[in-house]
Structures are given as structure tokens and as C-alpha cells.
Amino acid sequence: MSIPVLGNHVDPNPEGTIALILIEIEEKVFHLGIIIISIVVIIIIIVVIIIIVVIIIIIVVIISIVVIISIVVIIFIIIFVVVISIVIIISVVIIIVVIIIIIFIIITMIVIIIIVVIIIIIFIIIPAAQTSCSTGVPQGTVLAPLLFTLYTADFSHSTSSCHLQKFSDDSAAVGLITDGDDTEYRELIQDFVDWSLRNNLQINAGKTKERVGGGGSPQA
DSSP, rough: OOEEETTEEOSSHHHHHHHHHHOOOOOOOOHHHHHEEEEEHHHHHHHHHHHHHHHHHHHHHHHHHHHHHHHHHHHHHEEEEEEEEHHHHHHHHHHHHHHHHHHHHHHHHHHHHHHHHHHHIIIHHHHHHHOOOOOOOOOOOHHHHHHHHHHOOOOOOSSSSEEEEEEEEEEEEEOOOTTTTTTHHHHHHHHHHHHHHHOOOOOOOOOOOOOOOOOOOOOO
């Protein structure tokens, strides 16, 4: 068995050489273990970092989604509030316009009623108070001819030989008497007298005249 040479030193004890080799092997195993442990630690750190990054990304994504949803909801709420506000404003404006129109109509009606009352007072009530009159309309007022015409409009007579003419409060019975037959003319006069009595109208006999014309001219 040869004696191992370590450098320039010759170890006469072979067991010492084996021990030295074992020491070197143990050191190499120790260094390899440290490297493996370091690699495992690095891998664990990398995995942890990746997990943390993924968690952060997930949290950021979730927060972003929540923020986006919140923004969309806020936008919809703002739009809804704006639309509701516009509708409310339009409704209020419409209500105000309707109220103004109603007030204008009421004021107009009140003004018309006041004007009509004033006209009635001026042209009917005041003259009537100054004139003794129990029926009909008083003479001398502006509306008297119109009212009298309306009051006497239901009596009329018109044929080829006899008819009744009216102008304001004056009436004229015009008849054509042929061969001395004045029956229709007399009946018209009597009917007019009877109608006047029924309607509380008094015929002024002092102003009533009868004219007879010859040669086929009418009698009035």
C-alpha cells in the first residue's frame, strides 16, 4: 500500500488521509446543502412574491371593477336626477302657465261681467228708474229698440194681400182690399190687438191711424 502524498508532505498514516478525504466530502456536501437550501428559499420567495403580486393584481382588478361600477351607478343616478329635475321643472312651468291662463280667463270673465253690469246699469236700470214703467222696456234707452224687437218677434203675418210691418216700436198692418172684402185685414188687426193684450202691451190709440187709398192702393 502506497502512502498518499499531500503536497510536499508525506503522511505516514493512511487513516489520516481517509479522514481528510471525509472532511473534504463533508464540506462539499455541506456547501451543496447550502446551495440547495438557498435555491429552495429563493424559489419559495419567488413563489411568495408571485402570489403576493397575483393577490395585489386581483385586489386592484376588484377595486377597479368596483370603482367602474360605482362610477356607472353614479352616472346613472346623476342622469336620473337630471331627468327627474327636468320633468319636475317642465311640470311646474306647465302648472304655472295653466294657473296663469285660468287666472287670465277668470279676470277676463270678471271684467266682462263688470262691463255688462255697468252697461245694464247705465242704459237700462238708471233710465228705468227715471221712467215710470211696469212692463216692457222704457223709451229713450239704447237697448230698448233691440229688446222690444226681440220681445215682439213672435208675432208676424205675411200673405199676398195682407202683412204686418214692424220698425222698432212702431207697427203697421198693410192690407189690399179687393171688391170690398176686408176680412183678412180686420182679422189681422184683431189678432194683433189680442196678442198685445196677452203680452201686456198697450196700444196707443192716440197715435193709431187708419188710411184708405183708392185705385188699388193698400189700406193701413
